[in-house]
């Protein structure tokens with residue numbers, strides 16, 4: 001790019017925000033795109049960009065009228081999930097990244113990345129996306145600007161966040177701080193070079209500079225690696241802001257439940273990726289008289305309200321949900337939202353009617369599909385048609401059960417917190433914590449079998465504190481201290497009650513010990529009744545579990561004995577678990593809060609170990 005065309009970029013910056021104009025200019029000079037384009041966020045613009053993406057082969061327009069105004073994308077088979085080994089927290093001091101994060105010296109990292117980004121956008125358009133996470137009318141709106149060379153990212157960001165002119169005008173009016181989030185697929189085009197449908201680079205870097213509150217992402221176009229408002233900003237960077245400002249940025253769903261008497265409760269739930277947040281957030285209760293409403297399905301920003309209560313806000317505008325396992329029989333609310341259209345599907349299978357399909361969507365399996373790799377597929381193929389981490393990206397306001405309070409700028413009071421993981425054994429269906437500190441202990445020792453949401457082996461048990469292991473933007477010991485400190489900052493009488501849940505425990509025959517999905521409403525009913533002092537429980541060494549007949553089984557083909565089996569605390573399993581927890585805690589060293597050390601001692605004593 002010549003000097004004069006660089007100059008054109010500078011002159012064209014349609015913003016009065018000096019820092020933003022300067023940053024865009026600096027990045028344009030570094031990455032050397034053919035064009036710089038400021039995203040306005042309008043429907044016309046989106047129609048144009050998606051039409052271009054269809055033209056270039058990145059998107060396929062769905063022609064089945066069940067999926068109006070929707071598109072399918074197919075990624076490079078090597079770019080299908082978050083890449084945790086390639087994710088870095090580059091704090092100035094290595095100690096501030098802690099043992100759960102990859103770290104590199106920020107000056108060294110910047111200089112390496114600057115080399116990678118030099119010319120990285122050649123032959124492409126550089127898009128500038130002003131966005132806000134959470135309500136634009138929040139007391140302190142959380143702004144960001146993503147620069148990307150992927151139009152697929154622009155179209156997806158438009159679903160996941162409020163973007164464009166409206167946000168830019170407010171950033172300018174307030175001369176506000178914004179998180180600079182730089183993204184490139186890392187695939188510059190030489191003059192005349194033919195583009196591919198999913199450009200990316202084998203070399204991937206997802207890098208966060210917490211002190212500067214900035215993000216540099218290189219080489220991937222997929223999900224949390226590329227839609228930088230989500231995991232990179234709303235969790236990793238926001239967790240650092242939250243530590244500094246006394247709030248919490250968490251990987252949680254938020255669900256509002258109203259009992260037959262008309263009393264409402266807001267429940268937040270932290271489960272690791274692909275462990276049931278979106279499904280619970282769109283719960284269809286199977287018990288009479290209970291109503292569920294959605295507030296959020298992946299991220300919860302919690303602040304302490306003026307009466308000392310914890311208040312949660314969902315900072316996202318869309319769902320980026322795991323497709324496989326989301327179906328008409330177990331999650332009709334999600335399916336209804338998806339089939340209203342305006343969605344982008346990635347790595348699902350295509351039907352012969354020009355629609356999409358994935359394992360579990362319908363009970364009847366189509367006779368013929370084109371799988372996510374573009375191959376012919378039949379039920380006899382012996383392989384999955386959709387990638388296990390294939391996703392639907394759908395506007396949240398298409399969810400019929402969306403709560404009006406979703407739009408409330410100061411969120412909702414949180415009455416209960418669930419920590420949950422995917423464990424075949426050991427962890428009961430539900431356990432109530434003995435106290436706030438014990439609840440933090442449960443969260444800090446949360447464990448789950450790994451899933452396809454991140455690259456790497458699937459099914460390995462790993463500790464995942466508060467389901468935030470891949471998302472804590474600072475030292476995990478300091479993170480637990482921060483959680484511990486909430487008790488003294490909040491009104492103790494208004495603190496949420498904490499429960500550990502496990503929808504994935506297996507029975508003696510290897511099947512699920514609990515039907516899950518809509519029937520999870522029965523477990524939530526027990527939890528709410530516990531808050532009200534109405535439900536029976538048994539005290540075990542690990543906390544309070546339901547008695548066999550305290551869970552409402554009306555209409556279910558289950559007996560109280562089945563419930564007892566689903567909540568049993570097995571001595572041998574817990575001996576193994578305790579050893580594993582001790583091993584986990586040892587990794588924190590001095591950084592572990594004293595209250596959690598005391599909780600561990602208490603558990604040991606109660607287990608007679």
Ligand SMILES: Nc1nc2c(ncn2[C@@H]2O[C@H](COP(=O)(O)OP(=O)(O)OP(=O)(O)O)[C@@H](O)[C@H]2O)c(=O)[nH]1
Nearest residue numbers: 273274275276277278279322324325453503516517
């Ligand atoms: N057995 C069982 N499976 C469930 C239940 N809830 C969800 N699942 C399955 O778990 C998988 C992932 O569920 P999601 O709700 O998409 O998980 P998530 O936590 O929102 O995932 P991320 O978007 O990656 O953070 C799907 O395949 C579901 O079918 C349940 O209650 N029981």
Ligand SMILES: O=C([O-])CC(=O)C(=O)O
Nearest residue numbers: 082223224231273298453
């Ligand atoms: O970030 C992503 O790619 C999807 C997601 O919600 C998760 O993995 O928790």
Ligand SMILES: [Mn+2]
Nearest residue numbers: 251273274298
């Ligand atoms: Mn998630």
